[in-house]
Amino acid sequence: MIFGGTGGANTKTGLVFEGETDLTTFLNSKNGYEVKDGNVFYEEELVGRIFKKYDFYKFLDELGINWKGLISKRLLPDDSIFVMIANTVFIIECKSQRVAGSVDEKLQTCDFKRKQYQKLLSRVNIEVEYIYLLNDWFKKPEYQDVLNYIHSVHCYYFFNYIPLAKLGLPVPKEEKKD
Numbered sequence: 365m366i367f368g369g370t371g372g373a374n375t376k377t378g379l380v381f382e383g384e385t386d387l388t389t390f391l392n393s394k395n396g397y398e399v400k401d402g403n404v405f406y407e408e409e410l411v412g413r414i415f416k417k418y419d420f421y422k423f424l425d426e427l428g429i430n431w432k433g434l435i436s437k438r439l440l441p442d443d444s445i446f447v448m449i450a451n452t453v454f455i456i457e458c459k460s461q462r463v464a465g466s467v468d469e470k471l472q473t474c475d476f477k478r479k480q481y482q483k484l485l486s487r488v489n490i491e492v493e494y495i496y497l498l499n500d501w502f503k504k505p506e507y508q509d510v511l512n513y514i515h516s517v518h519c520y521y522f523f524n525y526i527p528l529a530k531l532g533l534p535v536p537k538e539e540k541k542d
Contacts, residue, residue: 387414387443387456394528395536404445406534412447420444427488435480450532452491455481461501471496471510475517495530496521 391397391404391414398405402419404412415423417440424431431438443456455478459467478494485492496514498521514521520530528535 387445391533396534397536404533411449411533412445415441415444415446417441424484429484429487431484434483439477439480445531445533446490447532450491451489452493452532453481453485454493454495454531456495456497456526458497459502460499468507468510471502471507472513474514474519478517478519494519495526497526498523500524 388399388402391399396407398408399414402414403410404414413423420441421431421438423446441455442458444453445456446453457474459471461467474494474496478492481492481494496519500523502511502521503523511521522530
């Protein structure tokens, strides 16, 4: 897998960019996976929990975390998943462009947002990874500086798909062969 690249067989074992990417729909389409009420099961074992937008704050409530006492403004992730075995919440932001616009500057906010999520989850010792899922628009040379910046602040980006392994999720056996 080329970091930040695209790749043949990996598109079968990763979250594929399809405009409005939905992690629940994607995982439900994979052999061995089932998502019920945000709970992610692989071969009937609970491996994670998915949260979209405001559902992330319900998770914080379950953990006894008062977000208002820690950060000044609520952040709403496009998608996020708490992977139990990795003890990590992966924040996934999907960014698609067809013409120059405001998304350009939004990519530069990943360090701040990752730190805000870390502030929220550090009290319960849960790690945070911040990932952009980008379409091909961002492969243009004028984005190289911002893509380098994303890496420099320990955030990640992928074009068109995110490998399940990057999310700490099991890769279905029959799909490993592809």
